[in-house]
Amino acid sequence: MRIDDVLNSRLDLIENGKVKEAMAYSLLAGGKRIRPVLLYTAVKGYGLDESIADPFACAIEMIHTYSLIHDDLPAMDNDDLRRGRPTCHKQFDEATAILAGDGLLTYAFETALSSGAQPLQVVKAAKILAEMAGPNGMVLGQDLDINEIQGITDWEALQNIHHLKTGCLLSAPLMIAAVLASHDEDIEKWHEIGNILGLAFQIQDDILDIRLSPEEFGKSNSDIRNDKVTSVSLLGENEAECMMNTLYEKGRELIGNLDHFQSEEMIGLIDRIQTRKK
Amino acid sequence: MRIDDVLNSRLDLIENGKVKEAMAYSLLAGGKRIRPVLLYTAVKGYGLDESIADPFACAIEMIHTYSLIHDDLPAMDNDDLRRGRPTCHKQFDEATAILAGDGLLTYAFETALSSGAQPLQVVKAAKILAEMAGPNGMVLGQDLDINEIQGITDWEALQNIHHLKTGCLLSAPLMIAAVLASHDEDIEKWHEIGNILGLAFQIQDDILDIRLSPEEFGKSNSDIRNDKVTSVSLLGENEAECMMNTLYEKGRELIGNLDHFQSEEMIGLIDRIQTRKK
Incomplete structure (x- = not known):
């Protein structure tokens, strides 16, 4: 995939050390690369060449990966398995995993700021x-997920956490594509679309989490182990699935309504995400 | 201090939550604010108004604070005391401290990018x-500090770690001042000056670490507890102090040589840093 090549080139620019090794271990562990693919698909929908998006595609995947590394730490979700392999702190050690996350987060901005687009x-x-990604976005979502989710009993409050924790980083590539295409009037529309897709994606994760074994899912079912409030525990499996499908449909509709955007490829991508099995 | 006011205004823009509380707890714990003061002093030396530097002064102090929060974690230095108060993970909990560090690091870039300077x-x-701050700078320094410092027996190798771990984030405000003043030809000169001052500053910390009690120093003497290689353990206290003074003198000399820079105030600042008692 294009994103793997550009990630590798960026990693080559880092001095060797244990932290670099840990950054590469987690960043190159495969994964679905949904955020970079959303970005590339969106810039193409605006008629731009994919290459303009490379630094930002890398940056978003680095931020996603850092969030997984820190989320898996013993003090957080305490997960041993991620993408079918030992989590970063299991493969290395906790200190190295903390630094690998910090390194990826900082390097994400260094990479984004090396873009050749207009300043x-x-x-x-x-x-x-x-x-x-920050304290009014994904980090706030993590905060609520850790400190407040267990008291939640209504779907509205859980939705808010998912918007922050998952939606924000799915919105980012879509919003950034609008910036790169000089269609700033679409930024907020993509923000909403990203939130809708993020919610659908999170519900899908919750459903897969109970349907698949850890081996099939490629990560530990820490939500079940930690007895966590999820869309499935709150709505039931059937209603959750129904809502997921409605949300994906709503996302496609909003994308189809954008004025300057060729939506076919993006809609095909969402179809494939909707039918993913893990 | 100016920096406290602008940090407070930036914190006001964050949604309430436990992580925001932890960010504010560590960010507003006092501290010497050396990095913002270096930046403000440097822009004034170039004849600019301090206000142009506000977003970057905040950003640098946020990055410095995040690095302290993560550095103090049990998996890293395992320190209980910082700036005379419980460390972030002691006052809150480990998960919240990890997220507070992540939040500060991300918010540093959000703040810097809100600058009204030329794009x-x-x-x-x-x-x-x-x-x-990243994996070729401070994070690499942390990596070496954790994973390789115990094998070090020569001063050159220890110097390299200090350049990365301390020098980089002292260079950043000076280099940024040159950018804001459109004197890009000074960027690398300030990088070197920052490295020299950072090394002097680190040696001074090592000396204070053995001379002061934790109560006087305001933080735990974890270097001694962890039996860590330092400039003092490698060079002896007298030679370390002599080198520190030589480095501060060298820094002042290089600053005096800059063509478009009014150096009096910066040199006075370095005098005050050199005579600090903690």
């Missing part, structure tokens, strides 16, 4: 990335 | 910050 676009796009 | 300057300055 004003780079500033806007990198700022969106920081906003979506 | 090209913002890109250059934010990129310098990422380079200095």
Whole structure:
């Protein structure tokens, strides 16, 4: 995949050391690469060449990977398995995993800021990335997920956590594509689409989490082990699945309504995400 | 101090939650604010108004604070005391401290990217910050500090770790001032000056670490407890102090040689750092 090549080139620019090794271990562990693929698909929908998106595709995947590494730590979800392999702190050690996460997060911005796009676009796009990943975005979602989710009994409150924890980082590539295409009027529309897709994606994860064994799913079922509130525990499996399908449909509809966007490839991508088996 | 006011305004923009509380707890714990003060002093030396530096001053202090929070974690230095108060994970919990560090690091870039300077300057300055803080800078220094420092027996190798771990984030504000002043030809000169001052500063820390009690120093003497290789253990206290003074003198000399820079205030600042008692 294109993203693997560009990630490898970026990793080559880092000095050797245990932390680099751990960064590469987690970053190159495969994974679905959904966020970079969303970005590449969106810039193509605007008629741009994929290459303009490379630094931001790398940056988003680095941020996603850092969030997994830190989320898996003993003090957080305490997961041993990720993408079918030992988690970063199991393969290395906790200190190295913390630093690998810090390194990926910082290097994400270094990479994004090396973009050859117009400086004003780079500033806007990198700022969106920081906003979506930061303490009013994904980090707030993690905070609520750790500190408040167990008290939650209504679907609205859980939805808010999913918007923050999952939706924000799925919105970021879509919003950034609008910036790179100089269609700033679409930024907020993509934000909403990303939130809808993020919620659908999270519900799907919750469903797969109970249907698959850890081996099939490629990661530990820590939600079940930790007896966590999820869309399935709150809505029941059938209603959750129904809502997931409605959300994916709504996402496709909103994408189809965008004025300057060729939506076929993006809609095909969402079809494939909707039918994923893990 | 100016920096406290601007940090407070930035914190006000974050949604309430336990992680925000932990971010504020560590960010507003006082501290010497050396990095923001270096930045403000440097932009004034170039004849600019301090306000142009506010977003970057915040960003650098946020990055410095995140590095302390993560460095203090049980898996890293395992320190209980910082700036005379319980460390972040002691005051809150480990998960919240990890997220507070992640939140500060991400918010540093969000803040830097909100700068009203010219977009090209913002890109250059934010990129310098990422380079200095990232896996070829401070994070690499942390990596070596954790994974390799115990095998070190020569001063050159220890110096390299200090350049990375301390020098990089002291260089960043000085280099950024040159960018904001459109004196890009000074960027590398400030990088060297920052490295020299960082080394002097680190040696001074090592000396204070053995001379002061934890209560006086305001943080745990974890270097001694962990039997860590330091400038003092390698060079002896007298030679270390002599080298520290030589380095501060060298820093002042290089600053005095800069062509477009009014150096008096910066040199006075270095005098005050050199005579600090903690």
